[in-house]
Amino acid sequence: MDDETAPQKGTVTQRAIERIKAMIGEGRLEPGQRLPTERDLAVQLGISRSSMREAIRALTVLGVLEARHGSGIYVTQLEAGDLLETFGVVADLSRGPRLVELLEIRRILESTATALAAARITADQLAEVEKHLAAMNATDDPEEILAHDLAFHREIAVAAGNETMAAILEGLSSRTFRARVWRGYQEEGAFARTRREHAAIHRALAARDPEAARAAAAAHVGEVEEWLRAQLGPQGRSPGPDVPPLT
Amino acid sequence: MDDETAPQKGTVTQRAIERIKAMIGEGRLEPGQRLPTERDLAVQLGISRSSMREAIRALTVLGVLEARHGSGIYVTQLEAGDLLETFGVVADLSRGPRLVELLEIRRILESTATALAAARITADQLAEVEKHLAAMNATDDPEEILAHDLAFHREIAVAAGNETMAAILEGLSSRTFRARVWRGYQEEGAFARTRREHAAIHRALAARDPEAARAAAAAHVGEVEEWLRAQLGPQGRSPGPDVPPLT
DNA sequence: ATCCGCGAGGTGGTCGGACCACTATGCGCC
DNA sequence: GGCGCATAGTGGTCCGACCACCTCGCGGAT
Structure with a gap:
């Protein structure tokens, strides 16, 4: 309830990155699981698809997410190799x-x-x-x-x-x-x-x-x-x- | 000359990331140096500003670039702390x-x-x-x-x-x-x-x-x-x- | 002449929409 | 029953507009 009022810290993209990271950290997103579409995610977090894409791209290069063209966005296995590629x-x-x-x-x-x-x-x-x-x-x-x-x-x-x-x-x-x-x-x-x-x-x-x-x-x-x-x-x-x- | 024909490997954003990383690796971009604007960079690499922004965001979370709102995009000092934050x-x-x-x-x-x-x-x-x-x-x-x-x-x-x-x-x-x-x-x-x-x-x-x-x-x-x-x-x-x- | 303040221009940040490329699914045809 | 293609849905790309913020220089006050 209390998080409905935007905390307004940093850019919206940065916030989206933290949100998704938190979801994974809390176990709400399991390794290998498929995420909602970019468009849905953007709506859920109340941001534009452009900003959401930047957040996804960021988590992709970090080895946390994996985007498959035409299929969807998935959480990686979060294994050492995935995360330490950077x-x-x-x-x-x-x-x-x-x-x-x-x-x-x-x-x-x-x-x-x-x-x-x-x-x-x-x-x-x-x-x-x-x-x-x-x-x-x-x-x-x-x-x-x-x-x-x-x-x-x-x-x-x-x-x-x-x-x-x-x-x-x-x-x-x-x-x-x-x-x-x-x-x-x-x-x-x-x-x-x-x-x-x-x-x-x-x-x-x-x-x-x-x-x-x-x-x-x-x-x-x-x-x-x-x-x-x-x-x-x-x-x-x-x-x-x-x-x-x-x- | 031979690189004028797009190699067409991977997404354009991924290519842009590699290009910028290469520029830094080759010393064409020094630590602390200011990059051209997003709009100019997009034109130089022949991609849209959206894709360029995703590339910049990716390099930002990796600690390679730093974007200052209203000022410009800068190469970080590339010190251990910057790159290992991830x-x-x-x-x-x-x-x-x-x-x-x-x-x-x-x-x-x-x-x-x-x-x-x-x-x-x-x-x-x-x-x-x-x-x-x-x-x-x-x-x-x-x-x-x-x-x-x-x-x-x-x-x-x-x-x-x-x-x-x-x-x-x-x-x-x-x-x-x-x-x-x-x-x-x-x-x-x-x-x-x-x-x-x-x-x-x-x-x-x-x-x-x-x-x-x-x-x-x-x-x-x-x-x-x-x-x-x-x-x-x-x-x-x-x-x-x-x-x-x-x- | 010097200093301060404010405004204009430039920059990254965000948004919405459109279209393309690719994938997966299921329906219909063989 | 199996195969193949049409189709809907997904990420990938592009465009144009507007906003928020910083910078710098112009102009006026001192």
Whole structure:
């Protein structure tokens, strides 16, 4: 009754976003459930369809809603992967010192995840890890190496048993992020070193040795971290060509 | 030249989002810089103002852009706090087993951050920590305790020297998140224990003892984590009163 | 000459309607 | 009974208008 008088805080779109978020938070909207149509929702919240669409778009990019053309709007499964997809944006837009900070976080999480994986990994999962390890060593195509490298670490993160952590690590290792950092790193003949480090991680996993796994993973990420730190130190500028701002 | 023919992938809004993100990623749009008007941008990208507004709204909720009514659209400083604000959404919308996973991640990061802080914290920062510790012990108002509790950990995270990690921890400790979990936790007379744990963390910081700090922080978060795990185990339901879905 | 105030222009915010693209459903035809 | 197409309904896009708010410069008062 008392909420009929508009609180008038912020834009109507922002209010609509909060309303829908609240509905989900309170359990009035279950994962996978279909929402009313844009037009109905707009009427229910007393706003125009344009504003409602902006709210839906916002919740869509956040991974909370999913719009299917011609079908309807649905709540996602609200799983870690859905909601943490935006984490990749942070990695992609960060540069300079923040890249080092992101790698530091990845080192902390990746080492812990690898240690957990050493204790929990199943035979099947270990076989999957070995598959990517072999594929990584069997080709010279940087694209393919990168893909299997990502899958290698992803499999380990999943084996650690924490889906959320796996999703965060996935974001911290997004294609564009690694491509940017690794472009220079691997040009310095770091392939061999990378292979040795991956082999060490695999050995620790196969031996079910959490401490060795933690150390190997920390060293693996730490190598890249140190290299990047050194890159930024001397010149203080982020890599890449300086493109003058267009009109 | 070859990009003049529309690639026709996805919705025009999604394409606009990618375009603007790319402009920022390539450095053509600097942090803090003002963008052209919505109307001009729409013309430049060859889409309607409505679609452009949806793209801008999307980038706004991601913390990449900031729209000031009557003034213009600006690129944010792209700092950790700006981009990771959405991380709180994850915490707010997660429930059940995922809450435990989030606490596990917080335990890993918070313990490491506290260890780093023990080695790096300045006298001023330590005084600030003590201020919040004292304020926390001087009141019985749960709201105020929660606020100083958040500030206590935030100050430590900042002292660790990794802004990004501080921002993530901030998201993992968002008001609504903690309020939900702590409501039940603190009702079990955990105030005294919490105060002891905070005191232990402070002692380790004052003694500049990283290992003790790591252990104290891990135990602090671990306590809540274990309690929550126990809550979820027996009944398999998320805590809190079972409110029947409202109409 | 300096300062203050107010008004005009420009900006994002909201609205309503129209049409297009796609999907799903069911009815009728084979 | 099964298949295919017409159709209604959905999200996607566009347009034009108006509103609320901020900014800046012009003009007058001091």
